[in-house]
Amino acid sequence: MNMRIPILKLYDTLIVSIQWELDDRTALQFQEDLMEKLHETEASGVLIDLTAIDFIDSFIAKVIGDVIQMSSLMGAKVVITGIQPAVAITLIELGIRLEGVLTALDLENGLDKLHKELED
Amino acid sequence: MNERSSVEIYTEWDVVAARQLGRDEAKSIGFGTVDQARITTAISELARNIYLYAGTGKIEIRRLHDGVKKGMMIISSDNGPGIPDVRKVMEDGFTTSGGLGAGMPGVQRLVDEFKIETEVGVGTTITAIKWLR
Numbered sequence: 001m002n003m004r005i006p007i008l009k010l011y012d013t014l015i016v017s018i019q020w021e022l023d024d025r026t027a028l029q030f031q032e033d034l035m036e037k038l039h040e041t042e043a044s045g046v047l048i049d050l051t052a053i054d055f056i057d058s059f060i061a062k063v064i065g066d067v068i069q070m071s072s073l074m075g076a077k078v079v080i081t082g083i084q085p086a087v088a089i090t091l092i093e094l095g096i097r098l099e100g101v102l103t104a105l106d107l108e109n110g111l112d113k114l115h116k117e118l119e120d
Numbered sequence: 121m122n123e124r125s126s127v128e129i130y131t132e133w134d135v136v137a138a139r140q141l142g143r144d145e146a147k148s149i150g151f152g153t154v155d156q157a158r159i160t161t162a163i164s165e166l167a168r169n170i171y172l173y174a175g176t177g178k179i180e181i182r183r184l185h186d187g188v189k190k191g192m193m194i195i196s197s198d199n200g201p202g203i204p205d206v207r208k209v210m211e212d213g214f215t216t217s218g219g220l221g222a223g224m225p226g227v228q229r230l231v232d233e234f235k236i237e238t239e240v241g242v243g244t245t246i247t248a249i250k251w252l253r
Contacts (some may be wrong), residue, residue: 021140024132055139055157057164058226086157094161094226095212 005030007037013045013114014038014076015107019052027063034067038074045114046071049107051082061096068101077117078102081110126180129170129198138167138179142194145181149192150252158230159192159250165227166196166246174200174244184249191251194231199243206236 003026008015014037022030034046048064050056056064068078079102091098102117104110125145127138142163146156163179170177177198184191203209212225224246228234233249 021136023136054153055143055160055164057139057161057168059164059168084153084157086154089154090157090161090230093158093229094165095223095229096226 004033007034009037009041009043012043012118013047013111014041014043015047015049017049017052021053022060022063024059027060031063031067031070035070035074038071038076044076044118046076046078047107047110047114048078048080049082049110050080050087051084051106053082053087054084056087056091056096058094058096061091061098065098065101077114079104079110079114079117081105081107123183124180126178127167129167129177129179132171135164135167135171139164142179142181142192145183146192146250149183149190151192151250155250155252159194162227162230162248162250163194166194166248170196170198170200174198177243184251189251191232191249194246194248194250196246196248197243198245202240202242202244203236203238204240206238210236 005016005018071078081104102113104113125141127134127141139160143156143160146159167179180195182193184193209224231248231250235247238244
């Protein structure tokens with residue numbers, strides 16, 4: 001049952017596309033894998049695409065928030081892309097604020113945003 | 121007429137099973153994608169609360185047909201420690217598990233009707249209803 005989320009490297013950016021519903025263990029494994037990959041590749045940006053995710057509960061939101069903080073400690077910036085309308089609505093109703101998180105509608109805009117951030 | 125199905129909560133995998141059951145039911149009742157997300161999220165929070173605070177319990181899903189209205193009832197029940205101060209857990213931002221769990225006010229906002237019955241040392245039953253619009 002322990003499925004690992006693939007982390008791809010594209011130049012100085014790590015790209016992650018979450019394609020199936022995250023259970024607790026997969027989510028925590030992903031945190032570890034991403035930190036190790038950041039360390040190993042010295043990437044300066046991370047793009048996490050959530051297009052295929054149809055709901056986010058407080059646990060997954062916390063994991064994503066933690067990943068952003070951890071990446072920051074590792075010197076990398078994170079952009080979240082592809083948040084679905086239903087996910088945006090339920091997150092806010094649930095009372096979860098992902099403050100200061102860089103987001104973009106899709107992968108293309110996400111990469112642009114990340115590169116602009118990294119140039120500053 | 122009520123049709124019911126349920127998932128017993130023992131492990132974190134059962135949290136996944138409960139929300140999958142809820143999502144499938146919501147879809148087949150005819151809820152749209154936003155309501156499906158609300159229902160799935162609400163069940164996930166309720167099931168996680170059972171897992172975190174009570175250890176074990178049950179998530180039960182019932183289909184409601186109330187005359188012209190159709191809907192879904194989610195019943196979360198456990199024989200855990202109970203909630204000593206319900207008013208406090210209904211305050212936004214209150215959580216005893218250190219940031220995990222958005223809390224009951226968040227779940228209440230996702231559904232149309234919400235009720236907590238709890239007794240210290242006996243357990244907690246939370247009933248939530250979402251009506252098809």
